[in-house]
Amino acid sequence: MKMLGKIIIDTERCKGCGLCVTVCPKGRIIISKRSNKSGYFPAEPAGPPMADCTGCAMCAIICPEAVIEVYRDENTVGGPSKKDRPILVKDK
Numbered sequence: 574m575k576m577l578g579k580i581i582i583d584t585e586r587c588k589g590c591g592l593c594v595t596v597c598p599k600g601r602i603i604i605s606k607r608s609n610k611s612g613y614f615p616a617e618p619a620g621p622p623m624a625d626c627t628g629c630a631m632c633a634i635i636c637p638e639a640v641i642e643v644y645r646d647e648n649t650v651g652g653p654s655k656k657d658r659p660i661l662v663k664d665k
């Protein structure tokens with residue numbers, strides 16, 4: 574069974590601590606080379622498409638700033654033809 578995940582990071586509120594980068598089992602998060610308005614270098618998804626993101630939500634759980642939203646598409650089991658209906662896993 575294959576589940577696809579997707580994350581959205583609020584880069585302006587990210588402090589660039591890098592914890593999410595270290596916990597992602599798929600290596601799907603990197604630290605940006607561009608700073609945000611607060612002067613931090615924020616985390617960002619490691620380039621689209623996030624094909625390997627499982628939606629495990631480890632990144633959102635570890636984030637001390639609670640700026641990561643995780644969406645998981647439970648309907649990708651049968652392939653992309655299934656109705657795309659992402660589900661918000663965690664919204665702290």
Ligand code: SF4
Pocket residue numbers: 578579580596597598599600601602625626627628629630631632633643
């Ligand atoms: S949800 Fe899991 S796989 Fe996806 S970016 Fe976060 S830690 Fe990585």
Ligand code: SF4
Pocket residue numbers: 582586587588589590591592593594615616635636637638639640641
């Ligand atoms: S854990 Fe949160 S604050 Fe730290 S780099 Fe990742 S998104 Fe930014």
